[in-house]
Amino acid sequence: MCEIKVITGTSAAAEAAKLADVDVIAAYPITPQTTCVEKLAEFVSNGELDAEYIKVESEHSAMSACIGSSAAGARTFTATSSQGLALMHEVLFSAAGMRVPIVMMNANRALSSPINIWNDQQDSLAERDSGWIQIYAEDNQEVLDSVIQAFKIAENENVLLPVMVNLDGFILTHTVEPVTLPKQENVLEFIGTYEPKHAYLDPKKPITQGALGDPNYYMETKYAIEMAMKNAEKVIVDVHDEFKEKFKRGYGNGLIECYNLEKAETVIVAMGSICGTIKDVIDAKKKEGKEIGLLKIRCFRPLPIEMIKDALKNAKNIAVLDKSISLGMNKGIVYVDVVSSLKNKKTVNYIVGLGGRDITFEDILEIYTDVETSEDGKTIWLGLKE
Amino acid sequence: MAGMQFPRDELFAPGHRGCAGCGAAIVARLALKAAGKNTIAANATGCLEVMTTPYPETAWRVPWIHVGFENAAAVASGIEGAVAALKRKRQKYGSEKVNVIAFGGDGGTADIGFQALSGAMERGHDMVYIMYDNEAYMNTGAQRSGSTPFMASTTTSPAGSHIRGENRPKKDMPMIMAAHGIPYIATASISYPEDFMNKVKKACEIDGPAFIQIMQPCTTGWGYPAENTIEIGRLAVETGLWPLFEIENGEFKLNYRPLKRKSIDEYLKMQKRYRHLTPADISKIQEAIDLKCQEYGL
Numbered sequence: 158m159c160e161i162k163v164i165t166g167t168s169a170a171a172e173a174a175k176l177a178d179v180d181v182i183a184a185y186p187i188t189p190q191t192t193c194v195e196k197l198a199e200f201v202s203n204g205e206l207d208a209e210y211i212k213v214e215s216e217h218s219a220m221s222a223c224i225g226s227s228a229a230g231a232r233t234f235t236a237t238s239s240q241g242l243a244l245m246h247e248v249l250f251s252a253a254g255m256r257v258p259i260v261m262m263n264a265n266r267a268l269s270s271p272i273n274i275w276n277d278q279q280d281s282l283a284e285r286d287s288g289w290i291q292i293y294a295e296d297n298q299e300v301l302d303s304v305i306q307a308f309k310i311a312e313n314e315n316v317l318l319p320v321m322v323n324l325d326g327f328i329l330t331h332t333v334e335p336v337t338l339p340k341q342e343n344v345l346e347f348i349g350t351y352e353p354k355h356a357y358l359d360p361k362k363p364i365t366q367g368a369l370g371d372p373n374y375y376m377e378t379k380y381a382i383e384m385a386m387k388n389a390e391k392v393i394v395d396v397h398d399e400f401k402e403k404f405k406r407g408y409g410n411g412l413i414e415c416y417n418l419e420k421a422e423t424v425i426v427a428m429g430s431i432c433g434t435i436k437d438v439i440d441a442k443k444k445e446g447k448e449i450g451l452l453k454i455r456c457f458r459p460l461p462i463e464m465i466k467d468a469l470k471n472a473k474n475i476a477v478l479d480k481s482i483s484l485g486m487n488k489g490i491v492y493v494d495v496v497s498s499l500k501n502k503k504t505v506n507y508i509v510g511l512g513g514r515d516i517t518f519e520d521i522l523e524i525y526t527d528v529e530t531s532e533d534g535k536t537i538w539l540g541l542k543e
Numbered sequence: 544m545a546g547m548q549f550p551r552d553e554l555f556a557p558g559h560r561g562c563a564g565c566g567a568a569i570v571a572r573l574a575l576k577a578a579g580k581n582t583i584a585a586n587a588t589g590c591l592e593v594m595t596t597p598y599p600e601t602a603w604r605v606p607w608i609h610v611g612f613e614n615a616a617a618v619a620s621g622i623e624g625a626v627a628a629l630k631r632k633r634q635k636y637g638s639e640k641v642n643v644i645a646f647g648g649d650g651g652t653a654d655i656g657f658q659a660l661s662g663a664m665e666r667g668h669d670m671v672y673i674m675y676d677n678e679a680y681m682n683t684g685a686q687r688s689g690s691t692p693f694m695a696s697t698t699t700s701p702a703g704s705h706i707r708g709e710n711r712p713k714k715d716m717p718m719i720m721a722a723h724g725i726p727y728i729a730t731a732s733i734s735y736p737e738d739f740m741n742k743v744k745k746a747c748e749i750d751g752p753a754f755i756q757i758m759q760p761c762t763t764g765w766g767y768p769a770e771n772t773i774e775i776g777r778l779a780v781e782t783g784l785w786p787l788f789e790i791e792n793g794e795f796k797l798n799y800r801p802l803k804r805k806s807i808d809e810y811l812k813m814q815k816r817y818r819h820l821t822p823a824d825i826s827k828i829q830e831a832i833d834l835k836c837q838e839y840g841l
Contacts, residue, residue, distance in 0.1 A: 180628035183621055207632055209624035213617065214662030221614035221659065225585060225621025228608055230635065231628050233621075251610050350633070358606035358622060360581045360641060367609035368596035 160338045166329035169297045169336050170236060170262040170322065171196035173304030175206045176344040177260075180231035180351075183211035183222035188274050189330040190238040190264040197234075216241035220248040220259075227257035228366055230357035232308065235259065238326060239266035239280045246284065252319045253288025253382055255367055256355070258311030259319040260304060261289075265429065265480070266326040267512040275513020276326040277480040278429060282457075282490040288382045290320040290389055291458040293428040297334040299408055300324045302400065305339075306411075309348045309396045315388040317355060325430040325480075327513070339404055347403055386459040393456055412461040414453040415468050417443065421450030423525055424469060426495055427478040428454045431509075431516055438521040449525050454491065462498045475504045476528040478516075482508055487536050503533040514540065549740075550576045559602035560594040564769030566759030566776065567591045567648075569733040570675040574644065575605060577743035578671075582642040583622055584608070587615035587651030590682040590761075591675065613655040616663035616672055619645040623668045642747040643670040649690035650680045653714050657689075664723045664752045671746040671753045674716060677761035685764040685816075689714040693831065694824055695816045697764075702819035712831070720754040721790050727753035728790040729798075733760070734776030738787055738798055745789075758785045766815020778810040783836040797840060804841065807832055 164172070171193045174182070182201070184194040200206035211226075213219045219235050227233040237245060242263055252259055263281050267273040281291060290310065294300040300322065307320035324330060356364050370378055390412065397411025408414050414432075417439050418424060425435050432453045442449050452468050454460070469475060477496065479489020486493065492506040505528045510516045520539060527537070554575035561568040567590050575582065584607045586592045592609045595602035610618045623643045629635035645663075647656050652674040660672060679697045680686040687700040692713045696702035700709040720728045727749045731739040739757060746753035760775040762768070767775060779785035782805045787798040807829050811817040820828075 180632060181621065181624045183624070207628075209628045211620055211624050212666060213620070214658060214665075218614060218617035218620070218659050218662055221610055221617035222621030222624065224610050225608065225618035226625040227621075229583070229622045229625035229629070231625035233625075248611060248614065255610070358583045358608060359636070360583065360606055361637075363604055363606045365596050365601035365603050365607045368598040368601060369593055370598050374598050 159340070161335050162338055163333050163335050164297065165192060165331055165333050166294070166297045166300045166324045167193035167262070167264065168196050169301040170304050170324070171200065172338055173301045174234040175200050176339065176341050177232065177305060177308045177348055178341065178345060179206070179208050179234040181209045181211065181223070181226040181233045182235065183213050183219045183226065183233070184235045185213050185216045185219045185237070185241060187216070187238045187241040189266060189326040190236045190241070190262065192330065193236040193262055216244040217248060220245040220252060223259045224248060224252050224255060224257055227259050228255065228358055230351070230353045232351040233259045234261070236262040236264070238264035239268055242280045242284060243268060249284055249287040249289060251367070254378060256317040257319060258317055260307045260311055261319065261321050262304060263321050263323045264326045264330045265323050273512040274326070276328050277511045277513065278323070279481045279511070281321060281323045282481040285458060285490060288318060289458065290318055290386070290456070291323060292320065292456055293323045293454065294329065295408070295430055295432045295453065297329055297332070297336050298406065300329060301336055301338070302404070302406060302408070305344055305348065306396050306400055310389060310392055312351050313392045314354065316385050316392050318382065318385050318389065323429065328430045343403065347400065390459050390461055408455055409453065410464070412456045413464050413468060414455055416451040416453065417448060418450040418452060418468055419471070420448040422448070422471070422473040423476070423529055424450040424452055424472040424474070425476045425478060425521070425524065426452045426454065426491065428457060428491060429480070431478060434516065434518055435521055438518060438525065442525070457491070460494055465495060466498055469499065469502065473503065474528040475499070475502055476507055476524050477504060478507050478509050478524070480510045482511065505531045505533070506536040508536065508538045550579070552576070554580065554604045556602045556604055560597060561590070562762055562769070564762040564772040565594070566677065566733045566761060566772050567675050568594070570673065570757055570759050571595070571646065573733070573736050573739050574673055574743050577740035578642045578644060578747050580605065581639050582644055585615045585619040585622060585643070585645045587645070587647035587656055588612035589648035589651050591646055591648065593682060612651050614659050615645040615647045615651060615656060617659040619643050619670045619672070620663045620666065620668050623670050645670060645672045647672070647674055648682070649674060649676045649678060650688040653689040653716055661723065664720060664725050664754065667751050669751055671743065671755065673743070674754070674756045675759045676756055677759050677764055678713070679764055681761045681764040690716070694820060694828060696819055697816065707824060708819065716756050717754070717790065725752045725754060726750070726792050729755045730786065730788055731755055731757040732776045732780050732785055732787060733757060734773045735780065735787060735799065742789065764816070767813050771813060775810065775813055778805065778813070781805045782807050782810050783832050783841045784810065786836070786839050786841055788839065800841060804836065
């Protein structure tokens with residue numbers, strides 16, 4: 158029932174959008190996302206995908222067109238990265254506020270300046286508070302599976318929020334891996350056809366979308382998004398369970414993935430492709446009889462904080478890896494969010510890989526050793542040159 | 544202009560929060576009458592959006608959406624794409640043509656929304672873009688825009704002892720749109736409702752992008768009593784300041800020729816934004832109009 162292709166992460170995202178039979182794509186090319194929108198253009202051009210492809214003049218217009226399209230009831234997809242995501246910033250908040258279930262692939266890349274096209278996660282983490290659900294993928298298979306799941310999550314009536322599927326720029330976007338592609342009929346059976354019941358622009362049933370919300374109404378709209386995020390936690394788990402049942406693949410419980418956490422006193426918390434390297438280190442140390450663990454955060458918004466607390470209950474030394482930095486705070490964004498809910502735990506923050514600097518097997522080994530002896534609350538910029 | 548039957552249906556409801564004598568409300572009302580029920584409207588942030596949709600009220604009896612200040616044309620692009628895809632793939636939106644109309648003020652069109660507009664026009668979306676032009680940022684209290692005329696006093700181009708109001712001429716949007724090679728461009732005035740409605744109808748029927756720039760006097764920003772809106776709009780046309788024309792598939796056509804062009808004095812004297820003008824200033828403006836009218840064959 159499946160086909161295996163050796164493809165890049167961006168191709169995996171494009172294949173997933175095709176499998177989901179999206180109606181509208183509005184996109185602007187940006188490195189390292191470009192090959193995703195090129196692939197989609199090819200699908201539409203070849204007639205492999207019946208969709209309107211709007212070749213917008215900027216990412217701001219890409220997201221604006223996606224909002225118009227999704228509000229008009231069409232299953233809508235776009236992809237971006239870094240500066241492009243930043244250019245969308247204003248309209249990202251509009252998309253969430255207007256409750257349009259757009260799915261977007263974001264190739265994680267550093268923000269200027271200096272201009273840098275390589276990977277870190279500052280771009281999407283800076284959009285943490287926009288009301289978008291954020292999923293981070295570890296490998297190309299997870300990219301494909303996450304995009305498929307994202308449509309089902311976003312379009313759920315108890316959620317109706319846009320979803321951003323993040324993959325590390327170049328590390329995943331440009332690396333080819335074998336990816337199993339399910340059959341489209343099975344994917345569509347899983348997601349269903351998008352039939353908006355809440356609201357869409359129909360001349361037969363006119364509604365006003367994006368009205369002025371004065372102080373009497375604004376706060377409630379934000380609270381409604383918070384409640385939808387809360388609902389999303391369960392929906393993400395359910396969708397993940399259903400996906401696992403149907404396609405025989407899974408990623409923890411959909412929100413977090415625990416790797417060798419039970420016996421481990423030293424644990425790394427991380428997101429994205431680096432989790433693969435961490436797992437290798439864990440496996441190597443296990444052979445030496447040492448138990449160390451990984452808590453992979455797959456879903457950063459909503460952040461399943463209770464699950465994270467529970468997963469870390471036995472941990473004594475917690476290293477939080479951040480490919481981001483909140484300047485003026487000297488802490489990574491993941492660290493700030495995770496540690497704010499942990500009490501009586503020793504946590505150390507490692508700022509790693511900004512702007513695409515390599516994070517090696519040896520670096521991870523060093524972190525595991527360092528966190529055992531480092532003092533609580535410390536921030537270490539790993540490998541910073543003098 | 545041939546006489547036409549005005550549809551009785553009001554798709555733009557009375558009871559909005561516009562000022563008495565507001566020209567933007569007239570634009571929306573006439574445009575919807577001409578376009579009819581099978582229309583989806585996208586609106587840029589601005590007077591028209593704010594005054595018509597204070598939640599939970601709305602003045603729009605057609606589906607309407609507002610996202611931001613600068614993106615009405617991009618939002619409309621997405622709507623047009625969605626309607627096309629859903630018609631084809633899922634038999635939604637029926638067999639009738641759905642008109643997609645974007646409304647933007649001069650700031651949301653000629654300034655901040657210019658890039659999105661240019662993109663949408665260049666891509667050839669089947670939409671009508673209506674720029675309601677009140678020649679400054681009137682929603683926020685009359686700050687100058689790229690569409691503010693020469694020597695008009697605004698809060699950010701105030702007439703002072705050293706500078707005589709706006710020091711640059713108005714941006715020529717119809718000609719910029721013409722350079723995009725789109726099938727239909729027109730100017731209009733709220734004081735010539737039949738002409739405007741005919742143009743909206745035509746713009747909806749044409750396959751591809753259409754752009755209409757309609758002058759819409761603003762009582763508060765221009766500084767005149769509410770009952771003068773229509774008269775001021777008419778004077779702009781009668782003086783040749785605001786010629787009514789169409790550019791259809793590259794063919795320029797003048798729609799109205801005043802028997803004798805009036806001088807600009809009266810138009811300027813009716814408005815506070817021009818009260819600092821000296822006779823010499825007025826002559827300068829008149830000269831500019833005369834030159835422009837020569838170009839247009841007026």
